[in-house]
Amino acid sequence: MPEIRNAPDTVGISVAAPAYNEAANIAAAVAEWQHYLEAHPSVGTWEIVVCDDGSTDGTRAILAGLHETCPGLVVVGFDRNRGAGAAIAAAIACTRLDWVVLLDSDGQFPIANLDRFIGRILAGDGLAFSGARIRKADGLPQRWGSAASSAVSNLLHGTRYRDFNSIFKVVYGPLFRALPLESGGMNCSTEITARVAELGHTWVEVPIEHRERGGGQRGWRFWRGARDRALFVAYLGYRCWLLRRGVLRAADTDARVAGGGKLSERVR
Numbered sequence: 001m002p003e004i005r006n007a008p009d010t011v012g013i014s015v016a017a018p019a020y021n022e023a024a025n026i027a028a029a030v031a032e033w034q035h036y037l038e039a040h041p042s043v044g045t046w047e048i049v050v051c052d053d054g055s056t057d058g059t060r061a062i063l064a065g066l067h068e069t070c071p072g073l074v075v076v077g078f079d080r081n082r083g084a085g086a087a088i089a090a091a092i093a094c095t096r097l098d099w100v101v102l103l104d105s106d107g108q109f110p111i112a113n114l115d116r117f118i119g120r121i122l123a124g125d126g127l128a129f130s131g132a133r134i135r136k137a138d139g140l141p142q143r144w145g146s147a148a149s150s151a152v153s154n155l156l157h158g159t160r161y162r163d164f165n166s167i168f169k170v171v172y173g174p175l176f177r178a179l180p181l182e183s184g185g186m187n188c189s190t191e192i193t194a195r196v197a198e199l200g201h202t203w204v205e206v207p208i209e210h211r212e213r214g215g216g217q218r219g220w221r222f223w224r225g226a227r228d229r230a231l232f233v234a235y236l237g238y239r240c241w242l243l244r245r246g247v248l249r250a251a252d253t254d255a256r257v258a259g260g261g262k263l264s265e266r267v268r
Helices: 026-039 059-065 084-093 111-122 140-157 173-178 188-198 222-245 254-258
Strands: 011-019 043-053 073-078 099-102 128-133 169-172 204-208
Touching: 011 026, 011 084, 011 111, 026 043, 026 059, 026 111, 043 059, 043 084, 059 073, 073 084, 084 099, 084 173, 084 188, 099 111, 099 173, 111 128, 111 169, 111 204, 140 188, 140 222, 169 173, 169 188, 188 222
Parallel strands: 011 043, 011 099, 043 073, 128 204
Antiparallel strands: 099 169, 128 169
């Protein structure tokens, strides 16, 4: 395991989050994240990186106005909607600190869940931690779809994760920033789980709370999302098969992780 350069009793935290038409939620979400990071005794340096995915409802203007009260906020974004996967990848790429916490901007994943992770990080229990939702607050069709996707993904990758699709991830920054992410839609969390497993790392699952979505709107419709997820899971499974046969090779991230990683430039 690479040496993680932090004070022994604190953790440097970058929050990375996508936002699309979250005008109803984004100010409250950033305030919740800021308050938690400022108050937690085990959090040292911190930052919040939000990628606005071409919002049309004033989300970008709200984020710009939050700089005065939250100087640790970094806003990046696209001129047009490119999908949650692209926004997540951009937010992760623009982080700087040793550990990256991946959240959503709709309030479903309280940042207080991080209480259950920080002790494990300080103890050196792993490089990749994933939040396993104790009780999913989604509707029944979404829960069924997620359960089916998780079961198939576990079968294809030879894993037994309880919540393969959870977006709440806490990953060593250089490893996270080195992942080659391709997903353009809502499947990025599934891809992240798969990519880290492809590299031979084991996810440490930690139980977390999951809340109902606040305001705003979903970035996908159920049936279209279900179709896209099925296609993407099939693609990831095919990749896994090709990797096992030696037709593909896993991305070479080891050197970058061991050396601290190459920091991505921030989108202005």
